[in-house]
Amino acid sequence: MDEQPNLSYIHQLSGGDKAFEARLMEVVKRELPEESQTWRDNISSGNLDDAASSVHKLKHKISILGLEESYRFAETYEDELREGFNIRQEEFEKLLQLMLSFVKRT
Amino acid sequence: MKCLIIDDEATARLIIQQLIENNKHVEMEQEFPNAMQAIKFLNQNSADLIFLDIHMPDFTGFDFIQTLKNPPNVILTTSDKSFAIEAFEYDCIVDYLVKPITQERFDKAVQKALSSKASSSKPEVESDLNKTDNDLYVNIDRRLIKIDISSIYLIEAKGDYITIKTFGKNYTVHSTLKKIEEKLPQDIFLKIHRSFIINTKKIIDIEDNSVLIEKDVIPVSRSNRPELMKRLNLL
Numbered sequence: 001m002d003e004q005p006n007l008s009y010i011h012q013l014s015g016g017d018k019a020f021e022a023r024l025m026e027v028v029k030r031e032l033p034e035e036s037q038t039w040r041d042n043i044s045s046g047n048l049d050d051a052a053s054s055v056h057k058l059k060h061k062i063s064i065l066g067l068e069e070s071y072r073f074a075e076t077y078e079d080e081l082r083e084g085f086n087i088r089q090e091e092f093e094k095l096l097q098l099m100l101s102f103v104k105r106t
Numbered sequence: 107m108k109c110l111i112i113d114d115e116a117t118a119r120l121i122i123q124q125l126i127e128n129n130k131h132v133e134m135e136q137e138f139p140n141a142m143q144a145i146k147f148l149n150q151n152s153a154d155l156i157f158l159d160i161h162m163p164d165f166t167g168f169d170f171i172q173t174l175k176n177p178p179n180v181i182l183t184t185s186d187k188s189f190a191i192e193a194f195e196y197d198c199i200v201d202y203l204v205k206p207i208t209q210e211r212f213d214k215a216v217q218k219a220l221s222s223k224a225s226s227s228k229p230e231v232e233s234d235l236n237k238t239d240n241d242l243y244v245n246i247d248r249r250l251i252k253i254d255i256s257s258i259y260l261i262e263a264k265g266d267y268i269t270i271k272t273f274g275k276n277y278t279v280h281s282t283l284k285k286i287e288e289k290l291p292q293d294i295f296l297k298i299h300r301s302f303i304i305n306t307k308k309i310i311d312i313e314d315n316s317v318l319i320e321k322d323v324i325p326v327s328r329s330n331r332p333e334l335m336k337r338l339n340l341l
């Protein structure tokens with residue numbers, strides 16, 4: 001996946017309201033590391049169904065950051081986790097790192 | 107329209123607030139990170155419209171709707187397209203928004219809620235028409251087959267089909283629990299789970315969160331348990 005996070009959805013939503021953009025990024029900065037950690041904890045404890053729910057929640061953040069291809073990847077990963085397969089863990093971790101470093105910089 | 111937001115994700119709540127602010131027809135009343143807090147609020151207050159997340163820990167959006175006697179209009183907000191079919195089972199659900207929600211799509215959903223509110227003042231005419239009938243006719247392989255309602259002990263939803271279990275035979279029909287529920291006497295039949303309606307007169311025993319009926323053990327969802335307990339003639 002070569003795509004990069006972007007703020008187009010947030011800009012579109014805010015209509016130029018910078019205060020809203022700042023508030024939203026503040027909440028994303030707080031929630032994204034928490035939700036990422038919850039996913040890691042669920043993977044570590046082997047609870048794939050809960051890990052799928054964590055991926056489900058993270059999908060919203062993925063879409064907010066304009067990552068369309070990654071969103072489809074996350075959909076597949078969520079389905080696989082619900083079926084008991086965890087073969088995309090590494091790739092999903094890379095995606096989280098990409099998003100975490102983007103929101104940190106923004 | 108005064109509206110509520112129920113979503114366990116703060117980011118989602120903030121985005122919906124922004125969408126509300128940009129729409130002249132809706133006004134933000136309260137937001138809740140879980141369904142329980144919203145139920146408490148609705149016990150003493152009212153709302154015209156609820157933006158409701160489906161996936162929430164402990165209590166899903168559908169569980170929440172089932173706890174309300176007269177639910178206001180609901181617009182579902184979700185990252186999952188797969189619940190769209192289930193959403194049609196609930197009359198109060200006017201639209202289904204897949205995240206990330208755009209302003210244009212949001213405005214369209216609000217418009218649907220407005221139209222629905224305008225038509226909801228129509229009197230309900232046909233509510234109990236068929237409920238006093240003793241028989242139910244189901245369409246199987248182009249034949250209308252008569253089922254004696256009193257012989258039904260369980261109805262189970264399986265995707266787009268329901269299985270009607272009677273003491274003599276089981277019937278699988280293309281229908282929904284919502285539709286058949288409207289045809290059954292409400293004082294006897296009760297939906298105890300998203301996928302099951304039971305004949306309460308045929309219960310053998312109840313243990314924790316399940317009911318034994320004939321040879322089937324059926325789960326009771328937390329939201330339906332109070333109504334089930336109300337129906338029992340407890341010593």
